Amino acid sequence: MIIDVHAHWGPWFFTMDVAAANLSAMDRYGIDLAIVSATEAVIYDARAGNRALAGWLTGQDRHLGYVTVNPRRPADAERDLREYLPTGKFVGVKIHTDYTGSPASSPQTREALAMVAEAGVPALVHTWGATVLDLAEVCRDTPGLRVIAGHMGADGYAYAIQAARECDRLYLEPCYSHAPAGRVARVAAAVDRTRLLFGTDSTLIDPASAFGAVAAANLDEETAELVAWRNAARLFGLDLTP
Amino acid sequence: MTAFDARKLVGDLEVTLDVDVLVGAHPDRDGPPGTPESVLDVLAAHRIRSGAVASLRAALFDVPSGNDEVLALDGVVPVGAVDLRDPLGAVREIDRLAELGVRAIRLFPDEQGVEAGFPSVRHVARKAAGLGLVVLTGGDVRRFWQPFAGLEATVVFLDTHFYHLGDFLVAAADEPGFHTSTRLLNSPDALETVPPDRLLYGSRTPHYEPLVPLLRLATSGLKPDEIAAVAGGNARRLLG
Numbered sequence A: 001m002i003i004d005v006h007a008h009w010g011p012w013f014f015t016m017d018v019a020a021a022n023l024s025a026m027d028r029y030g031i032d033l034a035i036v037s038a039t040e041a042v043i044y045d046a047r048a049g050n051r052a053l054a055g056w057l058t059g060q061d062r063h064l065g066y067v068t069v070n071p072r073r074p075a076d077a078e079r080d081l082r083e084y085l086p087t088g089k090f091v092g093v094k095i096h097t098d099y100t101g102s103p104a105s106s107p108q109t110r111e112a113l114a115m116v117a118e119a120g121v122p123a124l125v126h127t128w129g130a131t132v133l134d135l136a137e138v139c140r141d142t143p144g145l146r147v148i149a150g151h152m153g154a155d156g157y158a159y160a161i162q163a164a165r166e167c168d169r170l171y172l173e174p175c176y177s178h179a180p181a182g183r184v185a186r187v188a189a190a191v192d193r194t195r196l197l198f199g200t201d202s203t204l205i206d207p208a209s210a211f212g213a214v215a216a217a218n219l220d221e222e223t224a225e226l227v228a229w230r231n232a233a234r235l236f237g238l239d240l241t242p
Numbered sequence B: 001m002t003a004f005d006a007r008k009l010v011g012d013l014e015v016t017l018d019v020d021v022l023v024g025a026h027p028d029r030d031g032p033p034g035t036p037e038s039v040l041d042v043l044a045a046h047r048i049r050s051g052a053v054a055s056l057r058a059a060l061f062d063v064p065s066g067n068d069e070v071l072a073l074d075g076v077v078p079v080g081a082v083d084l085r086d087p088l089g090a091v092r093e094i095d096r097l098a099e100l101g102v103r104a105i106r107l108f109p110d111e112q113g114v115e116a117g118f119p120s121v122r123h124v125a126r127k128a129a130g131l132g133l134v135v136l137t138g139g140d141v142r143r144f145w146q147p148f149a150g151l152e153a154t155v156v157f158l159d160t161h162f163y164h165l166g167d168f169l170v171a172a173a174d175e176p177g178f179h180t181s182t183r184l185l186n187s188p189d190a191l192e193t194v195p196p197d198r199l200l201y202g203s204r205t206p207h208y209e210p211l212v213p214l215l216r217l218a219t220s221g222l223k224p225d226e227i228a229a230v231a232g233g234n235a236r237r238l239l240g
Helices: A022-028 A039-043 A046-057 A074-087 A107-119 A131-141 A151-166 A183-190 A208-216 A221-236 B036-045 B056-060 B063-071 B087-099 B119-131 B162-174 B211-218 B224-239
Strands: A003-009 A033-038 A063-068 A090-095 A123-126 A147-150 A170-172 B018-023 B051-055 B104-107 B134-137 B154-157 B178-181
Touching: A003 A022, A003 A039, A003 A147, A003 A221, A022 A033, A033 A039, A033 A046, A033 A090, A033 A221, A039 A046, A046 A063, A046 A074, A063 A074, A074 A090, A074 A107, A090 A107, A107 A123, A107 A131, A131 A147, A131 A151, A131 A170, A147 A151, A151 A170, A151 A183, A183 A208, A208 B211, B018 B036, B018 B056, B018 B224, B036 B051, B051 B056, B051 B063, B056 B063, B063 B087, B087 B119, B104 B119, B119 B134, B162 B178, B211 B224
Parallel strands: A003 A033, A033 A063, A063 A090, A090 A123, A123 A147, A147 A170, B018 B051, B104 B134, B134 B154, B154 B178
Antiparallel strands: none
């Protein structure tokens, strides 16, 4: 069993045509469940993208959704959280700090994450380099907030280790289009293993990237199971009984 | 066996020649020491039978002694590094390497702080193309295609990211000698979009995980003969 906590649904603006690639890629890598955000919501229009994703999710049994929040549009975010979280098809919030011009340390992202904490669901937040430390600071300052540091800081994974130590409600997921040697192994050796998750960034990135990086870390059986699904199931409160 | 067992997915794929292998270490990064023995061990553990190997010592510190280090290795294709911060010395080194029978040189513009528009890049590109040497180059393909344009150069872009795949494709359409490494072509359809005769497996062992591009290639939509070409056939055609 594998749960992918960082996946997407929808088209991308790069030279790629992968809108339909999702299920086949999941099957190939043994990914049973993917938690997705709508690319439209992440990149351009959160409300429109969330609405489209809600419609698509009604026909899916291997996907759950993130409500994407643009921290610059708090009223929209409040409406979307109220509308979509009770459906049971959405289990968390996605915030992309770059596309919204809202760094983790910005006032609007702090306010958005306070709203997420109030809603009682985890937030997946894009982190790159040292920004993961800013996310840890917001996490510490926001009671009850549970955050996933998307990409675990990418090339800044040493900062991600520090961030995870600074806030025990901060989780890490590894997806990254680069694969520096030993990145996942170092993080796994240094961070509480109950806060390590698996994410791919599919359909932007083929799951080969994250799967291969985690496979290269040679995690022991118990840690691998926590990373593959147990930690995610607990964090999102998922009932996985068949 | 865990959920992250890649062996079954990789299957019996063997790479006969990896176009992007280094010996040596980056002094500004944590990472493996990159001793030749350890690098060859990593390749063997991933069923990568040989590599086009260049020296970080040459790229970062001393060109001749670093290149001599890889020229002394058995069972690999030696690739000569040049220093773009010294274009005159770079050309002298290219002449020396060519006399020694080296077929390829490697450029490290990012590591050397050199931009595509610097005169040294065009100078070295002309020299290499004139001698019929293959150039393996790092750097952003959206910029580094330009100094090689119109030279009938044979170039392998080692840092082509799938974000920039479209730029590579339109540049390569006009340049039959332009090729790309697979290392960062990690989107779900990048490998399937590049003409297979222009794709070369590259891992950047030991500083990157060779398993990631291996897994992507093994699970790609390419046909078996295309996979074999990418896994070393194309590199052998270029590098011998």
